[in-house]
Amino acid sequence: MSALHIKKGSTRHSAYNLRPTFSDVQERHTLAVLVENEPGVLARVIGLFAGRGYNIESLTVAEVDHTGHLSRITIVTKGTPQVIEQIKAQLGRIVTVREVHDLTVEGTTVERELAIFKVAGEGEKRVEALRLADIFRANVVDSTLTSFVFEITGAPDKIDAFADLMRPLGLVEVARTGVAALLRGN
Amino acid sequence: MRNEFEDTDDVNGAKQMTREMTGAKMVIQALKDQGVDTVFGYPGGAVLPIYDAIFQQNDIQHILVRHEQGAVHAAEGYARSTGKPGVALVTSGPGATNAVTGLTDALLDSIPIIVLTGQVPSFMIGSDAFQEADTIGITRPCTKHNWLVKDTEKLASVLHEAFHVATSGRPGPVLIDIPKDVQFATGTYCGPKPSASHYQPSVKGDLTSITELVEALEKAERPVFYTGGGVINSGPAAGQLLRELVDATGFPITSTLMGLGAYPASGKNWLGMLGMHGLYEANMAMHDCDLMINIGARFDDRITGVLSSFSPNSTKAHIDIDPSSINKIVRIDIPIVGDVGHVLEDLLKVWKSRGRKTNTEAVVSWNRQIDEWRKVDCLKFAKDEKIIKPQYALQRLEALTKKYDRYITTEVGQHQMWAAQYLNFEDPNRWMTSGGLGTMGYGFPASIGVQVAHPDALVINVAGEASWLMNMQEMGTAMQYKLPVKQFILNNERLGMVRQWQELLHGSRYSQSWSESLPDFVKLAEAFGAKGIRCSDPADLDDAIMEMLEYDGPVIFDCLVTKHENCFPMIPSGKAHNEMLLGEADTEGAIQAGGAVLV
Numbered sequence: 001m002s003a004l005h006i007k008k009g010s011t012r013h014s015a016y017n018l019r020p021t022f023s024d025v026q027e028r029h030t031l032a033v034l035v036e037n038e039p040g041v042l043a044r045v046i047g048l049f050a051g052r053g054y055n056i057e058s059l060t061v062a063e064v065d066h067t068g069h070l071s072r073i074t075i076v077t078k079g080t081p082q083v084i085e086q087i088k089a090q091l092g093r094i095v096t097v098r099e100v101h102d103l104t105v106e107g108t109t110v111e112r113e114l115a116i117f118k119v120a121g122e123g124e125k126r127v128e129a130l131r132l133a134d135i136f137r138a139n140v141v142d143s144t145l146t147s148f149v150f151e152i153t154g155a156p157d158k159i160d161a162f163a164d165l166m167r168p169l170g171l172v173e174v175a176r177t178g179v180a181a182l183l184r185g186n
Numbered sequence: 187m188r189n190e191f192e193d194t195d196d197v198n199g200a201k202q203m204t205r206e207m208t209g210a211k212m213v214i215q216a217l218k219d220q221g222v223d224t225v226f227g228y229p230g231g232a233v234l235p236i237y238d239a240i241f242q243q244n245d246i247q248h249i250l251v252r253h254e255q256g257a258v259h260a261a262e263g264y265a266r267s268t269g270k271p272g273v274a275l276v277t278s279g280p281g282a283t284n285a286v287t288g289l290t291d292a293l294l295d296s297i298p299i300i301v302l303t304g305q306v307p308s309f310m311i312g313s314d315a316f317q318e319a320d321t322i323g324i325t326r327p328c329t330k331h332n333w334l335v336k337d338t339e340k341l342a343s344v345l346h347e348a349f350h351v352a353t354s355g356r357p358g359p360v361l362i363d364i365p366k367d368v369q370f371a372t373g374t375y376c377g378p379k380p381s382a383s384h385y386q387p388s389v390k391g392d393l394t395s396i397t398e399l400v401e402a403l404e405k406a407e408r409p410v411f412y413t414g415g416g417v418i419n420s421g422p423a424a425g426q427l428l429r430e431l432v433d434a435t436g437f438p439i440t441s442t443l444m445g446l447g448a449y450p451a452s453g454k455n456w457l458g459m460l461g462m463h464g465l466y467e468a469n470m471a472m473h474d475c476d477l478m479i480n481i482g483a484r485f486d487d488r489i490t491g492v493l494s495s496f497s498p499n500s501t502k503a504h505i506d507i508d509p510s511s512i513n514k515i516v517r518i519d520i521p522i523v524g525d526v527g528h529v530l531e532d533l534l535k536v537w538k539s540r541g542r543k544t545n546t547e548a549v550v551s552w553n554r555q556i557d558e559w560r561k562v563d564c565l566k567f568a569k570d571e572k573i574i575k576p577q578y579a580l581q582r583l584e585a586l587t588k589k590y591d592r593y594i595t596t597e598v599g600q601h602q603m604w605a606a607q608y609l610n611f612e613d614p615n616r617w618m619t620s621g622g623l624g625t626m627g628y629g630f631p632a633s634i635g636v637q638v639a640h641p642d643a644l645v646i647n648v649a650g651e652a653s654w655l656m657n658m659q660e661m662g663t664a665m666q667y668k669l670p671v672k673q674f675i676l677n678n679e680r681l682g683m684v685r686q687w688q689e690l691l692h693g694s695r696y697s698q699s700w701s702e703s704l705p706d707f708v709k710l711a712e713a714f715g716a717k718g719i720r721c722s723d724p725a726d727l728d729d730a731i732m733e734m735l736e737y738d739g740p741v742i743f744d745c746l747v748t749k750h751e752n753c754f755p756m757i758p759s760g761k762a763h764n765e766m767l768l769g770e771a772d773t774e775g776a777i778q779a780g781g782a783v784l785v
Contacts, residue, residue: 022517036384039334044326051327082513089510095331095351095385 022082028057029084030109030181033073033091034099037063041096045073048094054087055079058113058156058178070098076156076179103181111181115159120147121170129169136162147172204376209338209369210235213302216345218245219377222273224264224638225249226257230277231317232304235369249638249667252659254281256631258288258359259657261299263635266618267593269421271298271352272635278304279317282363283324287625289359290328294622295444296419298357300348301329307367308336321363330358336365338373346378347385355387356508357419387507391524391532399479399503399520400536406477406501407548408555409437412460412489415444415621416482416506416526418614424527425614428481429453431534435544438556440468442483443606444621451610457556461489462757463603466564466766467556469755472497473763474555480504482526485515486622487784495762505529564755564768565607574724576601576676576747580608580648583674586731590644592616593636597629597653600682600753605648627656630673634660637669644672644735651677651704651744661714664740672734673742678749679704686752690773691759691782707744714740722746759784 035041042061049056057076064072077087084102091100103109117138119129126148133140133150136158142149147170152162156179163174207215213236217225226249229237240248251257254276261272276285282303292299306315322334331351333344344362352360403409411432417424425448432439432455439449440457449456458465460472469491472478478500483489490496496516503520504512512521522529537543567577594609595618596602602619611617618636620628633647647654654675664671684699711718717737721730721744734741756767760781767776 022513040322040326043323047327086510086514089508089512089514093356093508093510098384 022080024080026078027081027084027104028076028078029102029104030111030179031075031077031088031091032099032101032103032181033075033097034101035071035073035094036096036098037069037071038096041071042073044094044096045075045091048090049077049087052086052090054083058176060178060180074179074181101183103183107183107185109181109183111155111179112153113156113159113177113179114151114153115162115174115176116141117150117152117162117166117174118147118172119150119166119170120172122146125169129166132162132165132169138162204374206372207375208235208239208372209341209364210239212338212341212373212375213345213364213369214239214243214246215375216342216378217273220346220349221270222246225273225275226251226260226264226635226638227275228252228254228257228277228281230281230304232278232306232366233275233281233302233364233369234304235366236275236302236304236364247638248275249634249663251631251634252662253657254284255287255627256634256657256660256663258285258299258301259291259625259628259631260635260638260660260663261301262288262292262295262297262628263595263618263632264639265292265297265299265635266632267615267636268639269615271300271349271357273300273302275302276304277317278306278321279319281317282319282321285361286324286328287623289325289361291620291623291625291628292359293328293330295620296357296415297359298352299359300352301359301361303361303363304369305334305363305365308365309367311365321361325361328359329361330356332361332363334363334365335368338368338371341368341373342375343379343382346380347383349378350380350383351385354385388523389507389525389528391505391522391529393532393536395520395522396529396532397536399522399533400540402477402501402503402520403435403437403479403537404540404543405545406437407545408471408475408552409435409477409479409549410457410471410475411437411439411449411479411481412441412472412483413439413445413448413481414442414483417445417448418482420482420507420526422614424448424482424525424530427527427530427534431530431537434534434542436546436549436553437479437544438471438553440464440471442486442489442621443619445483446606446617447611447614450612452612459606460763461486462491463607463753463755464489464757465607466562466755466768467559469757469763469766470559471556475500478502480506481530482506484511487515490515491757491762491765492760495764497763562768564766570748571724574722574727574745574747576604576678576751577608578724579674579676579727579745579747580604582727582731583646583648584609586728586735587644587646593618593633593640593643593645595619595629595632595636595645595647597647597649597656598624598626599650599653599684600678600686600751601648601650601653601676603683603753604676609648626653628653630654630657630671631660631663633671633673634663634667634669637664637671638667645670646672646674649673649675650682651675651679651707652681652701655705658710661711661716661740661742665714665716668739670737670739670741673740674734674745675707675743676745676747677704677707678747678751680749682751683753685750689750689752691777707742711740711742716740716742718742718744720744720746
């Protein structure tokens with residue numbers, strides 16, 4: 001499919017010749033990076049983004065294969081197609097990076113994020129917050145007479161929407177995990 | 187401690203030598219097993235066990251430098267001139283931080299070196315111990331990879347992996363940080379097993395793309411090969427294949443600073459170096475070509491000039507082992523990821539199998555056009571009877587050293603560009619210069635590394651006096667090991683390139699670009715026990731150079747040259763290949779505001 005001899009899912013994966021590489025359009029891509037779980041590997045990845053001036057919109061990391069010592073880093077980033085291709089190629093150069101997958105290019109993805117919201121208020125605002133939480137299928141995980149803590153999972157835009165609604169209702173604090181993502185299908 | 191060897195089967199079923207030894211001994215054993223004969227280093231508290239192990243053996247020669255930066259540049263010189271990885275050994279803290287410039291230099295020029303650093307004992311890491319630095323953190327962005335080894339059992343495999351990583355794929359510097367307690371402790375040593383590594387960059391290029399490039403070669407009317415350090419890094423076979431390809435097609439070839447020598451300067455298709463101070467014919471060919479074949483170069487900003495007018499009408503092919511080089515700067519039409527040697531072999535095979543076709547008629551008239559550009563004679567300069575012109579000094583050095591198998595290193599600045607313009611290189615690995623990082627102080631220690639690797643060869647460091655002073659302490663090293671390195675200093679009492687830019691960009695306000703208290707270089711040489719030669723008269727130059735060449739030992743040659751000489755040709759900042767300045771007459775208003783912000 002490509003002149004770069006690209007195997008799907010390999011670190012050399014690139015779809016640069018499927019779309020205009022040097023376009024100015026900013027694209028949002030979700031990358032899944034499989035790394036050897038050794039000390040400093042996250043610093044290498046983050047240092048690459050900082051040193052070369054790439055954006056990180058969200059980043060999550062955890063070990064996913066204990067016996068193989070592999071961690072999965074999910075990075076949501078933004079850039080022109082050329083920058084996105086550079087990011088993938090630069091990630092592929094890191095010696096302890098085993099695979100780089102551009103989920104946005106490889107297929108449709110399931111993206112989920114968990115967030116915890118603290119909302120303080122009384123009277124009608126408090127009732128409204130609870131009602132909206134129910135609509136968004138958020139769970140109440142802590143409550144006082146004047147506050148709730150909601151737990152919500154979903155795609156990032158759902159959580160953004162929930163945050164927008166909670167703000168006028170007494171939003172005090174938010175904690176978000178960042179995106180975990182997988183390709184749909186088998 | 188057991189010393190006898192025992193045979194065990196490793197996972198691949200191969201016989202494997204393993205034995206118990208201390209971490210310090212493992213370092214020496216691994217270096218031996220990797221074929222290392224020389225280590226450049228400087229001792230200190232955190233590497234004493236390794237130095238003790240060095241003391242107790244004779245297989246590996248240790249060259250004591252006078253500054254850790256010198257150790258790393260010497261290792262680079264060794265690596266660039268042999269094609270083998272260079273090794274440096276330094277202590278923790280300041281030893282490691284002094285190595286950072288050399289590591290960055292090697293990273294930008296893709297030079298395989300292994301730097302071993304001592305570290306405070308592992309139980310003291312993080313306590314701000316004496317001579318503790320976060321070496322891994324500091325060197326992470328300036329190495330290809332680095333390791334902190336906290337367990338002696340893992341030391342041997344990390345050492346072997348380090349050699350594998352440094353030399354595979356796009357070569358580069360690696361660093362191993364070894365805490366002192368790990369050097370003292372005993373563990374199991376195992377031999378090299380490159381296949382065990384997960385790091386296996388592919389070297390073969392995609393045949394479909396290679397065929398696409400062959401089709402482009404067959405049709406091209408105005409082709410040009412643009413080659414770089416990747417050809418040299420790929421090894422001697424790549425250089426041979428390149429020569430075969432260029433000579434068989436008759437296409438003109440230019441090279442970056444890093445690639446000089448891959449194709450012989452005496453070859454009939456040779457255009458000379460391209461880029462900011464490249465030759466007129468080379469840059470014009472790049473601008474007007476219809477097919478550009480980049481082999482192992484990376485579209486550096488010193489090469490391209492302003493990108494919006496970079497070779498506007500050409501199809502661009504790019505062969506590079508590093509996928510991130512493709513489309514990084516310039517849009518590529520035919521990308522080929524692979525090792526230069528492997529790709530050229532396949533390329534030649536395909537091209538021959540299709541009948542060795544080129545668009546002969548068009549290429550002949552293209553070469554005729556190039557000959558017209560050659561007539562501009564862009565390297566001509568006004569001769570002077572009284573004062574030595576730096577260009578003249580290098581012309582004479584070239585003429586008088588032509589018959590030698592000669593190794594040249596340089597510092598950074600005007601002299602470096604003149605050396606690239608006026609010296610001719612017939613073979614790879616004969617030209618060692620700091621291209622990407624532009625490290626003043628590189629050339630002298632690098633010349634030491636080259637001379638250690640080639641004890642009987644003529645090794646000359648073409649220097650400027652300002653650069654040379656940055657690592658002049660290495661005179662001690664040259665004397666101690668009787669390394670007859672020739673330090674050919676073009677002394678203009680100025681930071682020549684800085685001064686040139688100040689003249690062109692900052693209204694000739696020469697802010698801090700000269701030194702009012704230069705040493706007497708002849709006396710300086712004598713203070714170290716070396717030979718000093720000074721020459722200020724063009725009429726004496728040949729004899730003085732001959733005296734330098736005939737002296738068996740280190741020489742500092744203080745060549746007093748024109749103080750305000752500019753380096754031409756020059757593509758000014760923000761301009762294109764076809765907007766070169768050829769001499770002083772062209773400089774008025776040459777650089778506009780947009781170009782002035784560029785480096």
